[in-house]
Amino acid sequence: MNFQDYEAVDFACDESFQRYCLEEDDAAILFWEDWISQYPGKKAVIQEARHMVELLSAKQGNRLEQLRHLKDGIAQYDLLQHALVAAPENETISLRRVLPYAAILAGIVLLATTAYLFYQKQLPHSADRMLISAGNELRKTVVLPDGSSIILRKNSTVELAAGFNQVNRDLTLTGEAFFDVTHDAQHPFMVHTALVDIKVLGTVFNVSAYTGNGQMETALFKGKVEVAWKAMPERKITLQPNQKLIINAATVQAPTAAGAQTYKVMPLDADPVDHKAKEIAWVRNRLEIENEPLVEIAAKLEKWYGIPVTFADDEVKNYRYSGTFESETIMKALDALQLSYPFSFRMVNGVIIISK
Amino acid sequence: MSYEEDNCIHWERLRSGDKQAFFALYNNTYAHLLRFGLKICGNDELVKDCITQLFLQLWSKQQTLRPVSNVQAYLFTALKRHLIDQLTYQSKIHAAVNRMTDEASERELSYEEIIIQVQQDEELKQRLHRAMKALTPRQTELIRLKFFEGLTYEQIAAQTSQSMKTAYNTVYDAIKTLRRLLK
Numbered sequence: 371m372n373f374q375d376y377e378a379v380d381f382a383c384d385e386s387f388q389r390y391c392l393e394e395d396d397a398a399i400l401f402w403e404d405w406i407s408q409y410p411g412k413k414a415v416i417q418e419a420r421h422m423v424e425l426l427s428a429k430q431g432n433r434l435e436q437l438r439h440l441k442d443g444i445a446q447y448d449l450l451q452h453a454l455v456a457a458p459e460n461e462t463i464s465l466r467r468v469l470p471y472a473a474i475l476a477g478i479v480l481l482a483t484t485a486y487l488f489y490q491k492q493l494p495h496s497a498d499r500m501l502i503s504a505g506n507e508l509r510k511t512v513v514l515p516d517g518s519s520i521i522l523r524k525n526s527t528v529e530l531a532a533g534f535n536q537v538n539r540d541l542t543l544t545g546e547a548f549f550d551v552t553h554d555a556q557h558p559f560m561v562h563t564a565l566v567d568i569k570v571l572g573t574v575f576n577v578s579a580y581t582g583n584g585q586m587e588t589a590l591f592k593g594k595v596e597v598a599w600k601a602m603p604e605r606k607i608t609l610q611p612n613q614k615l616i617i618n619a620a621t622v623q624a625p626t627a628a629g630a631q632t633y634k635v636m637p638l639d640a641d642p643v644d645h646k647a648k649e650i651a652w653v654r655n656r657l658e659i660e661n662e663p664l665v666e667i668a669a670k671l672e673k674w675y676g677i678p679v680t681f682a683d684d685e686v687k688n689y690r691y692s693g694t695f696e697s698e699t700i701m702k703a704l705d706a707l708q709l710s711y712p713f714s715f716r717m718v719n720g721v722i723i724i725s726k
Numbered sequence: 727m728s729y730e731e732d733n734c735i736h737w738e739r740l741r742s743g744d745k746q747a748f749f750a751l752y753n754n755t756y757a758h759l760l761r762f763g764l765k766i767c768g769n770d771e772l773v774k775d776c777i778t779q780l781f782l783q784l785w786s787k788q789q790t791l792r793p794v795s796n797v798q799a800y801l802f803t804a805l806k807r808h809l810i811d812q813l814t815y816q817s818k819i820h821a822a823v824n825r826m827t828d829e830a831s832e833r834e835l836s837y838e839e840i841i842i843q844v845q846q847d848e849e850l851k852q853r854l855h856r857a858m859k860a861l862t863p864r865q866t867e868l869i870r871l872k873f874f875e876g877l878t879y880e881q882i883a884a885q886t887s888q889s890m891k892t893a894y895n896t897v898y899d900a901i902k903t904l905r906r907l908l909k
Contacts, residue, residue: 379901383894385878392876394757422901425854425908426873428841429770433756436774440752443782444745 374409381419391423393433450519500534503527504545517552518559565617569596588615612638657695657703664689664713668724671700682725686713729754733797740784741791748788752781755801757876762802765834766809768843776808837870857907865900872897 381387389395390402406416424431502512504522512520512528515535520528526545531538539554542562551559551570559570568588588597590609597615599605607615617633659667665687668679677700681687689711695703700722704715715724727735732754739747756777763773780801784791794800835843838858845851858866871877871885879897883890 379898379905382901382905383898388873392757394876418905422905423873425841425845426869426901426904427876428764428768428844428874430757430760430764430874430876432774433753436756436778437749437752440778440781441749443778444785447782447786 373405374412376412376415378415378418378422381416382422387419388423391420392427392431499532500530501527502530516554516557519550521548523547565600567598567600569598587617590614607633607635609635614638659691659693659695661690661692663687664691664707664724667691667707671703678721680721680723682723686724686726689713730796730798737791737794737797740788741793743788745785748781748785751797755798758798759801759805761874763805763809764840764844766806767813768835768840770844772812773805773809776805776812780805780808837866837874840874853908857904860903860907861900865896865903868893868896869900 376384386398387402389398393399406412502520502522504524504526506524512522514520514530516539518539522528523546526543526547528544528547529542531540531542534541535557538560539557540560540562544563549559549561549570561568561570566588570593588595588609590611590613593611595609597607597609609615613635614637615633615635657670659670662670665681668681668687671677672679679700691707691710693703693706695706701717704722704724708714713724713726715722717723733751736747736751736754740751759777759780760770760773763776764770767773838855842851842854842858845854861869868882868886871882872879877885879890879893882893886893
């Protein structure tokens with residue numbers, strides 16, 4: 371019998387097809403991926419067959435996906451080991467304490483984005499405050515004096531307040547960072563951003579405060595954080611796990627107009643493939659794109675690589691792509707994208723221009 | 727070389743810091759650990775996360791790992807401990823924890839329970855439950871051996887004393903029935 375004549379049941383009963391679905395052997399994976407790309411007309415039938423295999427195997431597939439997570443975790447672990455060697459001044463740190471990987475996998479993230487406009491707050495002037503910046507590194511891992519660790523994203527900065535770990539645990543963030551906070555009930559960990567103050571009660575979270583972004587976003591996976599508006603200290607929101615808070619920053623400028631300040635609490639954006647929230651993808655060292663229009667991808671690439679991206683044609687903005695990028699250059703990423711559906715791009719004066 | 731012999735070799739290499747052996751051990755034992763975990767709790771995401779955590783932990787303490795006589799048994803025990811920790815932590819699954827820690831009433835989940843529990847869509851759970859009821863016990867058993875335990879038709883035929891053709895046909899008819907009822 372020819373595969374082209376196969377119905378869903380025939381595929382589901384085929385042992386090679388089953389090994390492909392369960393990612394059991396590479397030969398079967400290669401064969402079926404190739405076959406499916408040759409016969410796009412069989413897509414619906416294949417999908418149904420895959421669904422049956424997934425149901426009956428109790429979702430045993432995706433070993434490769436899981437393997438990727440493990441490799442990410444190991445890479446992060448090695449990175450941190452490296453960072454620890456590079457930070458010998460932190461004598462009090464115990465290794466156990468700064469291992470954020472289990473926590474990362476448990477998925478505890480807090481994300482906050484703040485408009486640059488609001489980042490005009492005067493920082494406290496003190497000889498003791500300490501500035502840590504990631505500069506042009508994609509990610510920089512830092513261990514704080516209290517044993518908490520931070521992974522700073524490119525172009526991001528944290529400033530520790532004077533007396534950090536002695537009289538307070540306050541810091542100010544510009545950009546984005548992933549925190550693993552050591553529990554200390556006596557000294558709550560405070561993250562200040564231009565718009566809000568975030569009080570943390572010992573957990574792991576991610577804060578982002580980007581320049582030029584019209585909204586601020588705070589997303590929490592586990593643990594507890596309290597977000598307080600700077601302009602209206604009486605307004606506080608305690609986030610539950612798997613929720614994110616989005617504030618439209620443009621409306622914050624007129625806080626006196628009651629109710630004008632729009633904010634909403636939403637569930638986190640879980641990835642349909644691996645069920646990890648998209649908010650944490652950057653920590654896992656890759657850029658993930660799931661069937662998104664090029665205009666949104668461009669905005670992500672701009673943020674990811676720190677280079678402006680503009681369009682010469684409107685038509686290409688709506689092309690949709692999916693893909694995953696790991697520590698590649700933006701040129702390679704764009705090259706890869708245009709393989710599946712062509713467009714062209716060029717770099718002019720430090721700006722990338724995308725056209726038909 | 728046998729499955730366990732492979733594991734022993736990977737284990738010894740892992741102890742000397744061989745990353746390749748580490749991933750080989752992972753790939754070799756992944757399906758076994760997953761099935762073992764699913765029988766303890768029907769939550770595939772939790773089991774997968776715990777397996778990843780277990781291996782991250784192995785890697786982080788590779789230098790202090792001791793030789794073990796049965797690698798799979800060691801990994802099973804460790805995975806079970808991770809799962810219990812997680813379930814206790816989540817505390818919403820008290821019943822499951824009690825079931826696992828109370829040796830007397832320890833019970834594996836049945837195949838039907840597992841495939842239904844890992845689904846998240848309530849309606850699909852109901853339909854799957856109804857569809858599975860329509861199968862004969864023999865069909866259910868063969869579906870389990872084929873899709874859950876991952877046996878080949880040849881192995882199923884040998885184990886159930888029938889021809890490969892009969893085994894295939896039984897599975898085929900079962901899938902056909904399920905497909906019709908799940909539509």
